[in-house]
Amino acid sequence: KAGVTQTPRYLIKTRGQQVTLSCSPISGHRSVSWYQQTPGQGLQFLFEYFSETQRNKGNFPGRFSGRQFSNSRSEMNVSTLELGDSALYLCASSLRQSYGYTFGSGTRLTVV
Amino acid sequence: DAKTTQPNSMESNEEEPVHLPCNHSTISGTDYIHWYRQLPSQGPEYVIHGLTSNVNNRMASLAIAEDRKSSTLILHRATLRDAAVYYCIPSNQFYFGTGTSLTVIP
Numbered sequence: 742k743a744g745v746t747q748t749p750r751y752l753i754k755t756r757g758q759q760v761t762l763s764c765s766p767i768s769g770h771r772s773v774s775w776y777q778q779t780p781g782q783g784l785q786f787l788f789e790y791f792s793e794t795q796r797n798k799g800n801f802p803g804r805f806s807g808r809q810f811s812n813s814r815s816e817m818n819v820s821t822l823e824l825g826d827s828a829l830y831l832c833a834s835s836l837r838q839s840y841g842y843t844f845g846s847g848t849r850l851t852v853v
Numbered sequence: 854d855a856k857t858t859q860p861n862s863m864e865s866n867e868e869e870p871v872h873l874p875c876n877h878s879t880i881s882g883t884d885y886i887h888w889y890r891q892l893p894s895q896g897p898e899y900v901i902h903g904l905t906s907n908v909n910n911r912m913a914s915l916a917i918a919e920d921r922k923s924s925t926l927i928l929h930r931a932t933l934r935d936a937a938v939y940y941c942i943p944s945n946q947f948y949f950g951t952g953t954s955l956t957v958i959p
Contacts, residue, residue, distance in 0.1 A: 745896075774947060784897070784940075784949040797947055831896045839944045841887045844896030 743767065745834050745845035753851045759820040762848045766813050766834030772796075773815040774842065775807060776831040784831070790815055822852045857941050862954045865931040873926040873953050875941035880921055885944040888915065888926050890937040891952070897940060900926065931957045 746765040754760050766773050774797075775787040786799035790809035807817040813834075819826055829849050833842035858876040865871040877886060885904050889897040901908055901915045903924070908915040914927040928935055940952040 776949075783951050786947040786949075789947060799947070829894075833896070839885050841885075841889075841899050841902050841944065842897075843899065844889075847896050 745832055745843050747830075747832050747845035747848050749848060750846065751849045751851075753853060754822050756822055756824060756852055758822050759818060760822060760850060761816055761818045762830055762832075762850070764815045764817075764832030764834075764845060766815070766832075767836075767843055770834035770836050770843075771813050772835040772838065773809055773813065774833045774835075775815070775817050776833070777801075778829040778831060778847070779827075787817065819850075824852050826850065827852045856948075857943070857950045859939070859941060859950055859953045861951060862956065864956045864958060865928075866958050867933060868930050871928040871931045871935070871955065873928070873939050873955065874923065875925070876923045877941065877943055878922040880943045881945070882921075884946075886915070886917065886921075886924050887942050887944055888913070888924075889940045889942070889949075890935075891940070892937045897949075900939070902944070931955075933957050933959060 748763045772791045774789040777785045788807050789797040793809045804820045809815045829847045831847045833844045835842045885902045887902040888900040890900050891897040901910055901913050903915045903917050916925045936957045938952040938954050940949050
């Protein structure tokens with residue numbers, strides 16, 4: 742079966758711009774989580790969506806937002822990009838938390 | 854939130870067993886403990902998970918302490934492809950720790 746698909750794989754944006762990243766979960770998975778990974782901070786939890794509702798949120802500023810559609814696909818948006826937003830953004834989906842998560846390969850965002 | 858503690862790094866010789874420890878002393882009674890590993894420039898991948906008893910799969914074994922406050926991931930024969938960062942995380946948590954960076958020495 743298809744895994745978690747994230748698009749685009751690579752992205753270069755300029756400071757002040759906004760960006761939208763997409764995640765298609767494994768078919769049947771209704772929970773989607775987003776993570777930011779930087780060399781200095783490791784894996785940082787952004788938010789988790791389940792059935793179009795944000796259930797959990799990490800400690801990130803309001804510039805980071807997300808949404809989930811009725812088909813469980815999810816997008817995250819970062820507005821007013823800063824150099825420090827350069828990171829690998831990972832999406833993970835799950836059928837049920839006790840079963841664990843399947844991660845996508847990530848979107849590498851570079852802000853210049 | 855339950856927190857996990859893992860050594861920052863470990864080394865192993867190729868083809869020798871590796872025991873990667875994780876302390877999760879605040880885990881709740883219904884949480885599974887999951888292990889993931891992450892290769893460079895890739896997303897984490899699932900390795901194994903368990904609740905109370907020891908678990909085995911083709912990748913590894915998981916030994917869970919009787920009081921469930923700690924667990925150990927066992928790679929029976931380390932290969933160069935096992936060099937990665939290994940994370941343990943309770944199932945109802947979203948916060949990964951820093952993980953253990955495993956170096957396999959040829």
